[in-house]
Structures are given as structure tokens and as C-alpha cells.
Amino acid sequence: MSAACGTPLGLSLLVDYWLAELAPADEERVEAHLLGCASCGYELRSLVNLAGGIRRVTRKGAVRAVVTRAFLERVAADGLRVREYRVAPGGSVQCTVAPEDDLVVARLSAGLEGIGRVDLAICDDSGRERERVRDIPVSGAHGEVVFLPRTASLRAAPAGVDRLKLLAVEQGAERLLAEYIFVHTPSPAGPARG
Amino acid sequence: MICSNVVSSLETDPAESSLADADLARRVTAAAPGEALAAETELYRRLAPRVELYGLRHLRAEQAAADLVQQVLVLTIERLREGRVREPERLASYVLGVCRMVVLDLKRGEGRRKRALERYAADVPMAESSSSPRVDLDRLASCLDRLHERERSVLVLTFYSERSATEVAAELGLSPGNVRVIRHRALGRLRECMSGELSAP
Known part of the structure; x- marks a missing residue:
């Protein structure tokens, strides 16, 4: 498991980043952080996996x-x-x-x-x-x-x-x-x- | 041959894993080319998942992201070997720059991809990137069922094909701010449920 992050990126910020909703300067700041921080990268990866899961269960018709x-x-x-x-x-x-x-x-x-x-x-x-x-x-x-x-x-x-x-x-x-x-x-x- | 040095399931060297990224980078630079394989391998192991995320975000395709990981890390490690990364303590910024360059090239089509790989790949160790565990889809479907109707709709519309709050808001007749609030609350509840912390429907 990765070392804890001293300045973790919040869930909202990670979602905004993933959905390309950030201003360019904020996006650059987030990307620089993510490339240097395994802990926040793990959080983003979990979010990405969850998003992929939602896509898959939707495609399977498993969601009402x-x-x-x-x-x-x-x-x-x-x-x-x-x-x-x-x-x-x-x-x-x-x-x-x-x-x-x-x-x-x-x-x-x-x-x-x-x-x-x-x-x-x-x-x-x-x-x-x-x-x-x-x-x-x-x-x-x-x-x-x-x-x-x-x-x-x-x-x-x-x-x-x-x-x-x-x-x-x-x-x-x-x-x-x-x-x-x-x-x-x-x-x-x-x-x-x- | 690009894949000739791919190493699966690499063991982590305790001596290297305790070092900061910058220390590993310095170790690679200080050694003769190819003589700091443990440090290079550890750097690869750490950076691969981060670069993969960058690739997924900008290229939106697993295979393209995997290609990006190879290209970025091959170039980065080669630059470290050559002593061309002047500030190892700012390795993340350096890698970010390489990511941007390679993504631009990938989007253009060919670019330097083949040239770089042909030139450097045979000398650089590669490990599989370590993604977090896959999602239990049955549990996910069950957890989605427990959300409020608006929450479920917003998550499905958002993540089926990565739509922004503005786009989802236009489809549902809501304000983007409202969609963001619903999205945030829904994701929090979904994550709690997936980790077993949410019991009430």
C-alpha cells in the first residue's frame, strides 16, 4: 500500500479532474500531484474502476x-x-x-x-x-x-x-x-x- | 524487440522501495547505463500506474494508456541514464512533461513512438502496472439499487460515457450545480456501500 499523502486531493476534485471539468491551471496542478503521489493515484484509480463498473453493469442491463x-x-x-x-x-x-x-x-x-x-x-x-x-x-x-x-x-x-x-x-x-x-x-x- | 524485457510480477527490493522517487532517480543517473536495474524497476513499478491514469484520462482507452506507460517510462528512464533530468526532486513534473509530449504524439498518430521504442526499449526493464482490484459487479449493482433515484440516474448518465455535470444537467433539466451536489453525495454513498459501511437502503 502506498504512503499516506500530506495534502490529499478530495473526491470532488478527483471527479472533476476525471470528467475534464477543471480549469487548465487546476488540471495541471492536479496532474503534477498525481504523478508524484501514489496515495492519491490509488484513490483516483478506485474512482476510475468504480466508473468502469457503473458502465459495465449498465451495459449488462443490471441497473434500473x-x-x-x-x-x-x-x-x-x-x-x-x-x-x-x-x-x-x-x-x-x-x-x-x-x-x-x-x-x-x-x-x-x-x-x-x-x-x-x-x-x-x-x-x-x-x-x-x-x-x-x-x-x-x-x-x-x-x-x-x-x-x-x-x-x-x-x-x-x-x-x-x-x-x-x-x-x-x-x-x-x-x-x-x-x-x-x-x-x-x-x-x-x-x-x-x- | 519491445517485449523482450517485460518482467511480470517483479519482486520489490526492500532497499529500493524505502527510497523516495527522487532518490531512485539519482541512483539511476549515478550508475552506469543498465547498472541500476533495481532502482529502475522500482521507479517503473511506482510510476506505471500513475502514468496509466494520465493516459486513461487523456486517451480514454486502456490499450492506448498501456502504450503511453511504455513510451513515457522508456523515455524517462533513458533520460535519467543519460543524466538529462536536471532536477530529480522534480521528477513528477518531468514525467508530466513527457506524458504531455507523448499524448500529443499519440493523438497525432505515429510521432516518435516507434523511433523511441526501437531505440531504447530493449535496454529498459518493464513491469506490469498495478491496478487496484476489480469491482465486484454484483455488489455494485446492489449498491446502485440502494441509491435514491436521482442519484442513480446522475451516476449512470455521468459514468456510462464520462459526461460532465453541465451535459447531464442539460439532459435532466437540472442545474449543473445541482448535478454536482447529487453526484458527490451519490458517489460517497456508493463508496460506503461498496466498502460495507452503508447498511440502510
């Missing part, structure tokens, strides 16, 4: 997240196969995941302008809420929520109906913004719902 249109363009440019389902408010779609799919996304269009907090409720066919994704990041200007579920979860899901609800949460009360119905059919090797 709300993403963006631009993100979808990037993963497609990287050669990943992305199955997209665009659904309008009140709409319904037949969906599945094929063996060759890397990622599957639900693109839920909605009027989101001016709403402070939005939750995504995942419900069964009867409307019973199974899971709540709280305070999702939404851009009113984009008019949609791009939801990336875990690919492995979809592969394991039996045939059935899921209702996704976008809810505005305001002053302790919630209001239904839109509901979307996903009728899931497993890929040929998938399980059957009992």
Missing part, C-alpha cells in the same frame, strides 16, 4: 434507472441493442424481451411541465402497487420519462399485465398524471405466470 433520450442514442451508438416501447398516456402496448436484446426501455410520454416531484408507481393488473420509484428526475421540456428496467428481471417475468402510473406529488397529496399498460409476453424460453 430513469435515463434520457440522449443516453439511448449513446448506448445505441455503442452497438447495444435497445428495445423501446413508446406509450402515450392511457395507452397500452404488447411487450417482450428477446434473447438478443441488451436493454429494454419504456418511453412514457406525459405533460411534466412545472411539476415539482414525480413518482413512478409499478402496479399489477388490478392496480395494486407493487413498487414505487420515488422522485424521479424529469425534464418538463422533454415531455417523457425514459424508464430503464433491469433486463434480467424482464427475462424472468412471466406473462402478465403491468400498469405504470406517473404521479405528481404535491403538498403531501398525489395526483395521477398518466397511466400506461404493458402486456408482457416472455421470450420463448420464459416462464408462465401461474
Whole structure:
């Protein structure tokens, strides 16, 4: 293990350096330090490994997240196969995941302008809420929520109906913004719902 | 032959490992060419991961970074042998200068890469750079699950393809400052979880 550093670079500074967000003079100072300091280099390496890990689990479809249109363009440019389902408010779609799919996304269009907090409720066919994704990041200007579920979860899901609800949460009360119905059919090797 | 002197899993010489970088540099300079192999090897072992990081940051590719390590350290050790590093106590600055020069060359395409390697590589010992342990991806996925939704989105959008706070902010309709705050908090929580310190979801 490396010797301790007397003037360690903080995590924020290392992240800023890694993402090329520093002014040239600050970048030069950080680089000179890193080339002379094994301890801070180790910290940066750990951060880089973590960043690489996030990239890998994302590519594997092992992360559930709300993403963006631009993100979808990037993963497609990287050669990943992305199955997209665009659904309008009140709409319904037949969906599945094929063996060759890397990622599957639900693109839920909605009027989101001016709403402070939005939750995504995942419900069964009867409307019973199974899971709540709280305070999702939404851009009113984009008019949609791009939801990336875990690919492995979809592969394991039996045939059935899921209702996704976008809810505005305001002053302790919630209001239904839109509901979307996903009728899931497993890929040929998938399980059957009992 | 470039790879003829690559040495894997080099043992650390205790006498050399206790020395500062500058002392090792002086030892290389003071010795006849090729006679301070232990000091050169120790310098290589120390500097390789640091130069690799510089390469990853500026070239964004593992193989290119590995090439950079070879080229920078071959040139640096050769300059030390020749007594052309005037201030060994400022070795980091010297290496930084060499890194910049070589990255510029790499970005231009060919440059001095082949010439330098053909000229010097056969005489300079090379060790594998020592990266820190790989990340446990199952644990990472589990730790990402424990983050708040905004935190997870910001980390995925940031690190999938190295996007700045300004770029992520534009995509999510947030301010760059807000993204930086979320990013910092999320990374802290993620690191805690990865090290087993975060138990609550």
C-alpha cells in the first residue's frame, strides 16, 4: 500500500479532474500531484474502476434507472441493442424481451411541465402497487420519462399485465398524471405466470 | 524487440522501495547505463500506474494508456541514464512533461513512438502496472439499487460515457450545480456501500 499523502486531493476534485471539468491551471496542478503521489493515484484509480463498473453493469442491463433520450442514442451508438416501447398516456402496448436484446426501455410520454416531484408507481393488473420509484428526475421540456428496467428481471417475468402510473406529488397529496399498460409476453424460453 | 524485457510480477527490493522517487532517480543517473536495474524497476513499478491514469484520462482507452506507460517510462528512464533530468526532486513534473509530449504524439498518430521504442526499449526493464482490484459487479449493482433515484440516474448518465455535470444537467433539466451536489453525495454513498459501511437502503 502506498504512503499516506500530506495534502490529499478530495473526491470532488478527483471527479472533476476525471470528467475534464477543471480549469487548465487546476488540471495541471492536479496532474503534477498525481504523478508524484501514489496515495492519491490509488484513490483516483478506485474512482476510475468504480466508473468502469457503473458502465459495465449498465451495459449488462443490471441497473434500473430513469435515463434520457440522449443516453439511448449513446448506448445505441455503442452497438447495444435497445428495445423501446413508446406509450402515450392511457395507452397500452404488447411487450417482450428477446434473447438478443441488451436493454429494454419504456418511453412514457406525459405533460411534466412545472411539476415539482414525480413518482413512478409499478402496479399489477388490478392496480395494486407493487413498487414505487420515488422522485424521479424529469425534464418538463422533454415531455417523457425514459424508464430503464433491469433486463434480467424482464427475462424472468412471466406473462402478465403491468400498469405504470406517473404521479405528481404535491403538498403531501398525489395526483395521477398518466397511466400506461404493458402486456408482457416472455421470450420463448420464459416462464408462465401461474 | 519491445517485449523482450517485460518482467511480470517483479519482486520489490526492500532497499529500493524505502527510497523516495527522487532518490531512485539519482541512483539511476549515478550508475552506469543498465547498472541500476533495481532502482529502475522500482521507479517503473511506482510510476506505471500513475502514468496509466494520465493516459486513461487523456486517451480514454486502456490499450492506448498501456502504450503511453511504455513510451513515457522508456523515455524517462533513458533520460535519467543519460543524466538529462536536471532536477530529480522534480521528477513528477518531468514525467508530466513527457506524458504531455507523448499524448500529443499519440493523438497525432505515429510521432516518435516507434523511433523511441526501437531505440531504447530493449535496454529498459518493464513491469506490469498495478491496478487496484476489480469491482465486484454484483455488489455494485446492489449498491446502485440502494441509491435514491436521482442519484442513480446522475451516476449512470455521468459514468456510462464520462459526461460532465453541465451535459447531464442539460439532459435532466437540472442545474449543473445541482448535478454536482447529487453526484458527490451519490458517489460517497456508493463508496460506503461498496466498502460495507452503508447498511440502510
